[in-house]
Amino acid sequence: MIVTAAPPRSPRHALNDGDLRSLLLIRHFERALLRLFEQGVLSGTTHTCLGQEYIPVTLSALLRDDDFVFSNHRGHGHFLARHPDPHGLLAEIMGREGALCGGVGGSQHIYHRRFLSTGVQGESLPVATGVALKLAGTGALACAYIGDGTWGEGAVYEALNMASLWRVPLLVVVEHNGIAQSTPTSAQMAGTIAARAAAFGVRHHHVTSTDVGEIRDALAPLVDAVRAEPSPLVVEFATHRLGPHSKGDDTRPPEEIRRAQESDWYDRHAETDPERFARLDREQRELVERVVAEVSARPLSRPGGAA
Amino acid sequence: MTRVSEHLNQALHDLMESDPSVHLLGEDVSDPYGGAFKVTRGLSGRFGSRVRSTPLSEGAIAGVGAGLALAGDKAIVEIMFADFVALAFDQITNFAAKSTSMYGRPVPVPLVVRCPTGGNRGYGPTHSQNPQKHFIGVPGLSLFEMTPFHDAGELFSRMFGLGRPCLFFEDKVLYTRQMYRTDDLFRFELVDDVARVYLDGAGRPDCTLVTHGGLVHRTLDAMRALLLEDDLICELLVPAQLYPVPHLPGLEDAPHVCVVDDGTEGGTWAAEVATALYPRLWGRLRRPITLINSADGVIPAAPHLEREVLVQADSIRAAVREALS
Ligand SMILES: Cc1ncc(C[n+]2csc(CCOP(=O)(O)OP(=O)(O)O)c2C)c(N)n1
Ligand SMILES: [Mg+2]
Numbered sequence: 001m002i003v004t005a006a007p008p009r010s011p012r013h014a015l016n017d018g019d020l021r022s023l024l025l026i027r028h029f030e031r032a033l034l035r036l037f038e039q040g041v042l043s044g045t046t047h048t049c050l051g052q053e054y055i056p057v058t059l060s061a062l063l064r065d066d067d068f069v070f071s072n073h074r075g076h077g078h079f080l081a082r083h084p085d086p087h088g089l090l091a092e093i094m095g096r097e098g099a100l101c102g103g104v105g106g107s108q109h110i111y112h113r114r115f116l117s118t119g120v121q122g123e124s125l126p127v128a129t130g131v132a133l134k135l136a137g138t139g140a141l142a143c144a145y146i147g148d149g150t151w152g153e154g155a156v157y158e159a160l161n162m163a164s165l166w167r168v169p170l171l172v173v174v175e176h177n178g179i180a181q182s183t184p185t186s187a188q189m190a191g192t193i194a195a196r197a198a199a200f201g202v203r204h205h206h207v208t209s210t211d212v213g214e215i216r217d218a219l220a221p222l223v224d225a226v227r228a229e230p231s232p233l234v235v236e237f238a239t240h241r242l243g244p245h246s247k248g249d250d251t252r253p254p255e256e257i258r259r260a261q262e263s264d265w266y267d268r269h270a271e272t273d274p275e276r277f278a279r280l281d282r283e284q285r286e287l288v289e290r291v292v293a294e295v296s297a298r299p300l301s302r303p304g305g306a307a
Numbered sequence: 308m309t310r311v312s313e314h315l316n317q318a319l320h321d322l323m324e325s326d327p328s329v330h331l332l333g334e335d336v337s338d339p340y341g342g343a344f345k346v347t348r349g350l351s352g353r354f355g356s357r358v359r360s361t362p363l364s365e366g367a368i369a370g371v372g373a374g375l376a377l378a379g380d381k382a383i384v385e386i387m388f389a390d391f392v393a394l395a396f397d398q399i400t401n402f403a404a405k406s407t408s409m410y411g412r413p414v415p416v417p418l419v420v421r422c423p424t425g426g427n428r429g430y431g432p433t434h435s436q437n438p439q440k441h442f443i444g445v446p447g448l449s450l451f452e453m454t455p456f457h458d459a460g461e462l463f464s465r466m467f468g469l470g471r472p473c474l475f476f477e478d479k480v481l482y483t484r485q486m487y488r489t490d491d492l493f494r495f496e497l498v499d500d501v502a503r504v505y506l507d508g509a510g511r512p513d514c515t516l517v518t519h520g521g522l523v524h525r526t527l528d529a530m531r532a533l534l535l536e537d538d539l540i541c542e543l544l545v546p547a548q549l550y551p552v553p554h555l556p557g558l559e560d561a562p563h564v565c566v567v568d569d570g571t572e573g574g575t576w577a578a579e580v581a582t583a584l585y586p587r588l589w590g591r592l593r594r595p596i597t598l599i600n601s602a603d604g605v606i607p608a609a610p611h612l613e614r615e616v617l618v619q620a621d622s623i624r625a626a627v628r629e630a631l632s
Contacts, residue, residue: 043610044429095609106431106608119433120391121363152362153394180363182340188362251339300611 013213015269017280019057022084023212024284026053026077027266029086030243032288033076033093037247041296042093046107049077051242052175054265056081056145058212059173062223063143068131070124070144071117073108074175078145082115086288090295098295102303122146122153125172129159132168136230141169141223149180149188151196160232164200169230171223177241182251197234204234210265240264311455312482315346318459319383323354329467330375331358332368333385333421343387344423344482369395372418373403373472381417381467389422389476390436403472404447415470416447419463424452425478425521425569426617431608437521437570437601442474443550443579450550452476454520455486456495456502457547476549478521478569490527492534493543498556504543506534512542514627515561517580519549522569528620533627541627549576552583564588565597565627569618572603597630599623 015023030048037046049056052074060081063069071078079089088100092110095103100112108119118124124144132142150156151174163170174193178185197204205222209215219235226233240260244250250257270277309317323329331350333342337360341348351358361368365386372382386392392399403416426435442450451462451473466473489495495504504527505512514533518526523545533539542561546553558564564584568577577598584596602616 042429044431044608045434095607095611099609102607103609103612104432104605104607106429109431109433109608119431120394149363152364154364154366180334181343182335183337183360183362187360249340301609303607303612 013211014273015212017276019061019212020269020277020280021284022057022060022081023053023265023269024281025084025086025287026057026080028285028288029080029090029291030076032292034243034247036292044106045246046093047074047246048243049074051240051260051264052177053077053081054210054212055173055175055237055239058215058219059143061216062219064140066114066135066138066140068114068128068135068140068142069116070128070142071110071115072121072124072145072147072150073117073119074147075108075110075117075145078117079110079112079115083112086291087295088112090291091298091301094295095301096295096298097301098298099301103301104303121150122155125156125159126162129163129168129170132163132170132230132232133166136168139227141171141226141230143171143173145173145175147180148174148176148178148185148193149183151189151193152180157196160197160200160202163232164202167229167231169226170232171226172232172234174234174236175239176236177239179241179252181245182249193234193236202232202234204236207235207237210239210263308488309486310482311453311477311484311486312344312346314486315453315459315477316348318463319347319350320353321460322463323350323357326381327357328380329357329383330372330380331383331385332361332372334361334363334368334387336360336385342385344479346421346477346482347385365391365394366398369398369418369420370402372420373398373406373416376403376416376418376472377406377414383419383421383463385421387423388430388434389424389438390433392420392422392438392474393441395420396441399472399474400442400445400448404445407447407471413470416472417467417470418472419466420472420474422474422476423479423482424476425480426606426613427480429608429610429613432605435606435613437476439474439476439519439549440570440575443576447471449473449548450476451548452520453478453481454502454545454547455481455484455488455523456497456504456545462547476519476521481521481523484524490531492531493527500546500548500553501556502545502547503556504545506540506542509540511560511562512540513631514539514563514565515542515544515558516565516567516623516627517544517546517555518567519569519576520545520547522567522618525618525620526567526623529623529627532620532624537624537628539627539631550579552580555580555584558584558588559591561588562593563597563630564592565599565630567599567618567623569601572600575600594630597626599626
């Protein structure tokens with residue numbers, strides 16, 4: 001197991017404009033979603049990745065166009081970091097024209113190019129293993145995002161076993177935010193993810209940093225090995241969920257929520273580089289406002305007519 | 308006035324209080340969360356380790372419940388969304404249900420699997436289904452569904468009394484409705500297992516509808532429109548036990564029978580009800596029993612698309628009018 005350094009107070013690597021834009025796009029997009037829910041404009045449910053945005057943003061530069069990405073219920077960031085198409089995603093969530101999947105899938109069920117999400121936990125890992133089996137030798141990989149709680153599902157283990165046996169290029173990105181819906185990890189997971197990976201002979205890398213550049217540097221050779229060998233890899237991020245599980249359902253004590261918020265990248269980046277941050281922050285906020293206005297004005301979606 | 312979710316919650320409190328052998332397991336069922344739909348609120352505080360929030364492990368949750376039942380206790384397990392009961396299919400059908408008879412002698416397995424069902428909430432294809440039909444005809448397994456007319460405590464006692472595993476479906480929209488209320492036009496009474504909802508003082512109805520708990524309000528809306536706008540009198544039968552299909556009272560005089568089922572078309576509960584009724588009513592029916600189901604398709608997330616797929620009051624009304632025309 002390789003452990004990266006503890007989070008530095010200020011980022012060691014300066015974020016490039018592209019990464020900062022991506023982080024801010026996701027943040028403002030999801031804040032807008034929560035607002036739209038409050039206004040009663042959205043139906044169903046939504047799971048925001050507030051605080052975890054840096055994970056897919058970090059990964060985006062390590063992934064190739066021919067890689068296949070599997071996402072889950074908390075997938076808006078995974079999508080936007082790979083496909084900066086907030087119009088298509090919002091249209092999907094709102095059931096408007098130009099929706100990625102005609103409005104059929106909604107927030108949790110998206111299939112766009114080589115990005116696929118599903119709302120049933122653990123379901124994606126065997127499928128990702130199958131896709132990786134097909135991709136083996138091409139240099140492309142299958143990347144699957146899962147949460148810590150999803151390690152409760154048996155399918156995760158069945159897939160890891162096969163992925164290791166058959167040496168497939170599978171990158172499992174674990175967003176370990178210490179909680180599953182309302183249940184802390186300590187109450188739903190015995191042992192560790194590292195030991196689980198080890199049991200299957202699968203390489204495991206633990207990330208505690210939130211610094212995009214630093215994490216990327218550490219991950220790049222490991223991801224290259226996934227492609228070249230090929231072989232599966234589990235990358236576990238220690239991260240924090242700032243918001244509720246879905247909406248209005250956060251039963252954590254206030255001090256715990258505050259502790260999670262202290263780890264947020266947003267304020268830290270705002271302090272380090274105030275002028276540039278303020279400019280890009282405004283730019284992305286305004287972009288999202290325009291997207292909301294435009295998409296809200298569109299007619300309702302019809303399946304089959306998707307963008 | 309009590310909401311269905313509160314009524315269920317009270318029934319669980321009463322049950323666990325009166326029977327110390329009852330355990331309850333499920334994802335996020337403990338306080339302060341109290342379950343995704345708050346049906347288990349307050350239980351973990353009162354009953355300690357008899358109530359357990361579990362990992363995300365539907366198969367094992369059902370299996371652990373079956374183990375507690377096998378060992379002489381009783382278990383209620385909650386599947387957060389009924390869609391995920393697919394992950395527990397093996398434990399329920401190949402272990403819990405079969406164990407009651409596959410060892411050459413009766414083995415009691417008092418296990419209730421609670422499954423919040425149904426759509427009309429915009430949750431999308433994997434959080435909106437009515438999977439009842441997938442469990443019909445499994446030897447050793449009974450299916451029940453919550454209705455606004457049946458006392459949940461009595462249903463839990465009945466299910467445990469069977470000594471075999473039961474699935475208990477609870478429609479998520481029904482949670483928010485009131486118990487024991489119909490509509491100002493209609494009254495209800497219980498005839499054995501079955502709630503009979505009828506127009507007070509009316510004679511023989513033009514059509515008798517049969518449905519399950521989750522569709523009661525949509526069916527009542529249709530009955531109201533059929534009466535006020537089409538001059539057609541309907542009566543409604545709502546069994547709490549879905550399978551085996553119980554005796555449905557009073558159908559001998561029914562000029563027409565229509566079964567309304569929120570499950571998707573194909574291999575349906577509605578067809579099972581019709582199969583049970585045909586031998587009994589053959590020769591008296593004037594036309595085939597009408598079956599109304601949700602469309603043969605996934606349940607879309609977008610409300611305007613979801614609405615078209617699921618059974619709605621207007622589709623029930625249209626089907627009844629067409630059958631009687
Ligand atoms: C099979 C299955 N069981 C339960 C759920 C309901 N559910 C959705 S997300 C979630 C918690 C997931 O926790 P985790 O994997 O840690 O991801 P996080 O939400 O923390 O990102 C639960 C219980 C589900 N979607 N699928
Ligand atoms: Mg988690």
